[in-house]
Amino acid sequence: MSKLFHVKRNTIVILSAVIFTCLFWNFLGRQKEDVQKRGVFKPSSQTLQPAVDSEGIPQPSIELKSGVFSSEKPLFDQLVDAGMTPRMVQKVVESLKGDVDFRRVKAGVSWDLRFLDDLPCQFTLHLSPIDVFDVHDLGAKPVAIRRQIDVFTEVEYYRGEIQTSLYEAFSHVPKGIGLAVKVAEVFAWDIDFYQDPRKGDHFEFLVETAYVERGGKKEFLNYKRILCGKYFGQRDVFDAYLFEDEKGKDAYYNSKGQSLIRDVLRSPLKFVRVTSSFRGRRFHPILKKRRPHNGVDYGAPKNTPVMAVADGVVKSAGWLGRGAGKGVTIKHKGQMLTQYFHLNKVRKGIKSGKRVRQGQVIGYVGKTGLATGYHLHFGMKIKGKYVNPQKQKFQPGLPISKKRKPAFLSKVREYEQKVASFAGPISLAEIKAAP
Numbered sequence: 001m002s003k004l005f006h007v008k009r010n011t012i013v014i015l016s017a018v019i020f021t022c023l024f025w026n027f028l029g030r031q032k033e034d035v036q037k038r039g040v041f042k043p044s045s046q047t048l049q050p051a052v053d054s055e056g057i058p059q060p061s062i063e064l065k066s067g068v069f070s071s072e073k074p075l076f077d078q079l080v081d082a083g084m085t086p087r088m089v090q091k092v093v094e095s096l097k098g099d100v101d102f103r104r105v106k107a108g109v110s111w112d113l114r115f116l117d118d119l120p121c122q123f124t125l126h127l128s129p130i131d132v133f134d135v136h137d138l139g140a141k142p143v144a145i146r147r148q149i150d151v152f153t154e155v156e157y158y159r160g161e162i163q164t165s166l167y168e169a170f171s172h173v174p175k176g177i178g179l180a181v182k183v184a185e186v187f188a189w190d191i192d193f194y195q196d197p198r199k200g201d202h203f204e205f206l207v208e209t210a211y212v213e214r215g216g217k218k219e220f221l222n223y224k225r226i227l228c229g230k231y232f233g234q235r236d237v238f239d240a241y242l243f244e245d246e247k248g249k250d251a252y253y254n255s256k257g258q259s260l261i262r263d264v265l266r267s268p269l270k271f272v273r274v275t276s277s278f279r280g281r282r283f284h285p286i287l288k289k290r291r292p293h294n295g296v297d298y299g300a301p302k303n304t305p306v307m308a309v310a311d312g313v314v315k316s317a318g319w320l321g322r323g324a325g326k327g328v329t330i331k332h333k334g335q336m337l338t339q340y341f342h343l344n345k346v347r348k349g350i351k352s353g354k355r356v357r358q359g360q361v362i363g364y365v366g367k368t369g370l371a372t373g374y375h376l377h378f379g380m381k382i383k384g385k386y387v388n389p390q391k392q393k394f395q396p397g398l399p400i401s402k403k404r405k406p407a408f409l410s411k412v413r414e415y416e417q418k419v420a421s422f423a424g425p426i427s428l429a430e431i432k433a434a435p
């Protein structure tokens, strides 16, 4: 175990956290309910319509029972208990055959069963927020119909402050890890989210968030594109704006109109679950004193994917000696060489002479060779000399063409106005002062 894992995990505060709509808070409340519902496999039951209308005329009574998939009780038993006949259940399963693989349905997936005058009439399976199937005509010949679900997106604004790591900063946001990964990917050429973040760094961004409507309420589906973002680090302030590139594809540019894509990525580690704090980044101080340390150590969980930081050709891969353990070295243009040591394993197919692309996974973090804990040793040589990869200034990205610049700048203004509408004009001090 490396020192990193002994560092106490600090509590993270998302400064002024997140701005949501009231409805979104409703959704959070609902989600909690859902969580509580799981594990309870007794169907809940409610009557949807009074048996008698306001004038006293008897109405058909509609009853609703619902439940969730659970390992404790098979669906078959649940539905029979709810009031379906075994034959009916069989027919329902058959009607859904083309759409649903019941062996793969996860625990927690919910179902509804509607009764008309005490007879089951409609079964609904909520496989996911966008995969909902209604099975009608349960009494005779059940027919399954996929429900048309409308997905709508909203633009949301987030801002936060780093206490230990970007990962931690998102730990209280629903599906926050996926969102943190999106942010890390936008800034992957500028910020090494394993090494660079410092306590007090802060950030803000706009993201498109997809929702579906369910039972008259908004339900979170997923995060789509980051529209713009800013990261206020100690080293620098970075910004990113989404704009189409020449080929009409989504790309990110800084406020000067330079593409964020560069030849070299800031970090060789794919941003995944990072719980270790940056303060533990000096991984091996003793070893460091004993011999020159030609590189940067990244304490990271076993099997964290390791990426080539730039396009290149593999020079060596596999067992690289007692010190390095398993590793990969890659030759790049500009007489640059990168080294990735102590891997648990080299990715299949990565061998000497193989061409690799920037961002391609080449291996997985381990502790082979002279390493006491899981970490990646990342080394960089330029023209045969070791350099500190963190201090390297790489070529800026390509600028947006003169012709497209006005359209880009107007898009930037549009984003900024949107941010201001959520946040009001933000000064750094203001962000720091927020509770």
Ligand SMILES: [Zn+2]
Pocket (backbone or CB within 6 Å): 293, 295, 296, 297, 376, 377, 378
């Ligand atoms: Zn090292």
